Structure formats: structure tokens, C-alpha cells
Amino acid sequence: MKVKIFDESHELDLEEKVNEFLKDNKNIIDIKYQVSIAMFSEEQIYCFSAMIIYK
DSSP states (O other), X not given: OEEEEEEESSHHHHHHHHHHHHHHOOOEEEEEXXXXXXXXXXXXXXXXXXEEEEO
């Protein structure tokens, strides 16, 4: 069993990276998805991440 982790600041970037990974790996066991939000001064910072568990 192996794990691949993706971390992007925009959800479309994460989607692109995960879809690219899935093209070559067909033995997917599970995918976990998470969004984190933080405030820095007046700016909101987003972090979109996914963990793919595969064989």
C-alpha cells in the first residue's frame, strides 16, 4: 500500500493534479479531501489537499 499527497492553493489546480495521477494509477483504495482556511491581515488563504491511498 502507498500514499500520495497533493497540496494546492486553488481547487482547480488540485483537481488537475489528482486527475493526472489517476490516469496512471488504477488500483485506488481511497481518496481523502480537505480544505483549510486561514486569515492573514485582510487576506483569506486557502489550502486544498488530497491524500490518495493506492496499491
